[in-house]
Amino acid sequence: MSPPILSLRGVRKSFGPTEIIRGVDLDVQAGERHALIGPNGAGKSTLFHLISGNLAPSAGSIVFDGQAIAGWSPQRINRRGLGRSFQITNIFPKLTVFENVRIAAMQRDGVQYTFWRRIEGLASIRARTQALLEQVRLQARATTLAGELSYSEQRSLELAMTLACDPKLVLLDEPMAGMSTEETQYTLELIHAVTAGRALLLVEHDMEVVFSLADRISVLVYGQVIATGTPDEIRNHQGVREAYLGEEVAA
Numbered sequence: 001m002s003p004p005i006l007s008l009r010g011v012r013k014s015f016g017p018t019e020i021i022r023g024v025d026l027d028v029q030a031g032e033r034h035a036l037i038g039p040n041g042a043g044k045s046t047l048f049h050l051i052s053g054n055l056a057p058s059a060g061s062i063v064f065d066g067q068a069i070a071g072w073s074p075q076r077i078n079r080r081g082l083g084r085s086f087q088i089t090n091i092f093p094k095l096t097v098f099e100n101v102r103i104a105a106m107q108r109d110g111v112q113y114t115f116w117r118r119i120e121g122l123a124s125i126r127a128r129t130q131a132l133l134e135q136v137r138l139q140a141r142a143t144t145l146a147g148e149l150s151y152s153e154q155r156s157l158e159l160a161m162t163l164a165c166d167p168k169l170v171l172l173d174e175p176m177a178g179m180s181t182e183e184t185q186y187t188l189e190l191i192h193a194v195t196a197g198r199a200l201l202l203v204e205h206d207m208e209v210v211f212s213l214a215d216r217i218s219v220l221v222y223g224q225v226i227a228t229g230t231p232d233e234i235r236n237h238q239g240v241r242e243a244y245l246g247e248e249v250a251a
């Protein structure tokens with residue numbers, strides 16, 4: 001089997017005297033959709049911050065695509081092929097949908113400002129921006145101001161911006177938060193489609209989404225992974241039921 005695209009070993013994170021992440025081991029295989037679930041305050045967002053470089057671990061190793069990345073800046077990790085969206089929408093509301101995605105597409109290339117490369121660079125960025133808009137089905141909204149999109153369209157836009165770096169691994173933090181049942185179903189299909197051929201690490205509270213989207217699930221409780229397995233294995237895992245899922249999944 002090829003090595004995991006992401007591998008955490010003994011990862012710890014303390015804030016002052018309080019240890020929030022307490023020795024996490026976690027592997028995400030290339031191309032798999034992996035969900036991270038756990039009760040409120042278990043440390044899921046903190047773990048995401050550690051993987052994406054927004055926080056540095058207190059101890060342990062994080063290897064992404066064969067490189068030890070612990071302590072790298074978010075930009076450097078992003079350029080290496082890790083795309084991340086945030087719980088709080090990260091778009092520019094006064095710019096059009098197209099302009100928002102173009103900014104993300106330009107960031108991947110480190111923006112080529114030199115005179116000779118400029119025109120060629122802009123043409124390819126334009127094409128890539130169009131392709132990203134098509135992937136998230138927003139091409140008809142290209143000239144709309146991002147701030148005028150519906151909530152779920154804004155999340156689609158954010159997804160396009162996350163995909164702009166052509167990531168090998170996509171981190172999504174609660175992509176369904178605040179969505180209606182219809183919006184959730186639509187976004188679930190969209191995420192399934194756009195992550196084909198990439199690895200996905202997902203934090204999501206909607207268990208129906210988690211169990212239908214994930215190939216494997218890891219359960220984080222009080223800063224430690226207590227189980228990793230297929231949806232069926234997690235559903236039937238006694239320790240997980242006791243610690244967290246209870247009747248919700250047994251039902």
Ligand SMILES: Nc1ncnc2c1ncn2[C@@H]1O[C@H](COP(=O)(O)OP(=O)(O)OP(=O)(O)O)[C@@H](O)[C@H]1O
Nearest residue numbers: 015016018020038039040041042043044045046047
């Ligand atoms: N910068 C910080 N300084 C101090 N404590 C923090 C900091 N960030 C997070 N924490 C604490 O770490 C714990 C885990 O928080 P985190 O947001 O990672 O949990 P979570 O599993 O994502 O929760 P939720 O499901 O509610 O989003 C919480 O008790 C939180 O208060």
